[in-house]
Amino acid sequence: MKLASYKDGSRDGQLVVVSRDLSTAHYATGIADRLQQVLDDWGFLSPQLQDLYETLNQGKARHAFPFDPAQCMSPLPRAYQWADGSAYINHVELVRLARNAKVPENYYTEPLMYQGGSDDFLGPRDDAQFASEDWGIDFEAEVAVVTGDVPMTSTPEQALEGIRLLMLANDWSLRHLIPDELAKSFGFFQSKPATAFSPVAVTPDEFGDAWQGGKLHLTLQTQWNGRTVGMCDAGQEMTFHFGQLIAHICKTRNVRAGSIVGSGTVSNRAVEKDDNKEWVKGYSCIAEKRAIETILDGKPSTEFMKFGDTVRIEMKGKDGQSVFGAIEQKVAKLAG
Known part of the structure; x- marks a missing residue:
């Protein structure tokens, strides 16, 4: 459905x-x-x-x-909760390696998660408005689920039973605001503006065997200014499946119907070619591209988004047809 x-x-x-x-x-x-x-x-x-x-x-x-x-508005134009994880450890490894920081051991056993604003989502074709290009405007292509009620202390297997719908997300980030916020040791806030979701939300049964073990085994396609920059497999390298992400929330609280849980930036590992690493499946956010450039060249060369830039995020089924419809957004200067 x-x-x-x-x-x-x-x-x-x-x-x-x-x-x-x-x-x-x-x-x-x-x-x-x-x-x-x-x-x-x-x-x-x-x-x-x-x-x-x-x-x-x-x-x-x-x-x-x-x-x-x-x-279309977001399928849930406002929600009781928007909790976004970082389920692809490869993304974390790349970003940290680029700044010579080690990944803590518990990142491999317990997912990262932040609680974003859920009172004001963007529609899939709404402009993303920002006051300044200097904030480091970045898209983030993700998969998200919408839950029913999931009781406190639920196991990952029990949490999977609470998933009602799946969506795509563009979890906008303002990269130049992040360092100062994280330095305060209290998490993201101003650096995470309103998120956009796909035109339609889809029940898990629609995916057949592409939905297995709390992972969606399809390709997430990202285009920036009309050029394809990401063709990332959303399932194979997902370190924490959606049941684990929901159970992480449920450790100390109930999850109520209408909560949205995100996967974080979909990310795939490099492949070895002629003794060199190549990220053949591209990237789902600019920060990851810049991290790869820093690892390979010592510094990033790709700039963040400018006013007038566009991003398109879509996922197609095994039949080649769009599953959720596409998120298509333009970056615009905030009026006034």
């Missing part, structure tokens, strides 16, 4: 069911108005939406209309 939230002038949008091929949609009016309603009563409402989804895919929905990603 695929779900989206259409812009309607409200904070939470209007829930729509979207066909598997992303060609048509149907308002969920009569079942639920907003996605959070469905997450709060998943057992009762999701089967009704599934029936509508099947009718839509069969071309029998009477009031279907062409699906337009430009009309």
Whole structure:
């Protein structure tokens, strides 16, 4: 099942069911108005939406209309929680190696995680507005899940049962603001502006064997100013699967329906070619590209994003069709 939230002038949008091929949609009016309603009563409402989804895919929905990603807000335009992990240890290793810092041993046994702002997400086609290019504007292509209720002390296996939906994320970062914040030993805040999510959220059953063990084994594609810079495998090198990420939160608290948990920047290791390392699958954020340049050349040469730059993040299924629709955003100067 695929779900989206259409812009309607409200904070939470209007829930729509979207066909598997992303060609048509149907308002969920009569079942639920907003996605959070469905997450709060998943057992009762999701089967009704599934029936509508099947009718839509069969071309029998009477009031279907062409699906337009430009009309989409984030599937959850605001959420009770947005917790972003760093599940790809290769990303951590690269960034730390570039500054001659050792990766602490517990990073390999316990995931990193920060709690981001969840009251104001960007839509998949909304401009990302910033006051200054000097802040070091960077995209981060990720996979994310939306949960139901997951009780405190849940195991990773139990936590997997609480996953309701999957999405893509662009977790914007302001790299030049990060060092001063981390130096205060209190984590990210101003350096993590509003995150954008894919046009549609998708139930795990839609992925077949591509969804295994809490990992999504598909390629995450990233384009910067129209040029492909990343074709990263989201599953193979994920150090901590989504069950482990959710269980990490559950160590001391309950996770409630409508929480979003991110994977962190999807990252793949280099391959050895002629005694040299090459990152043939590219990168999912500029910071990683700059880290690679520093390791190879002693200094970074790639600049961060400028006003007018664009980024596109998408994932295609084994049939070659877009699964979530694409995040397509332009970096813009904040008006005024």
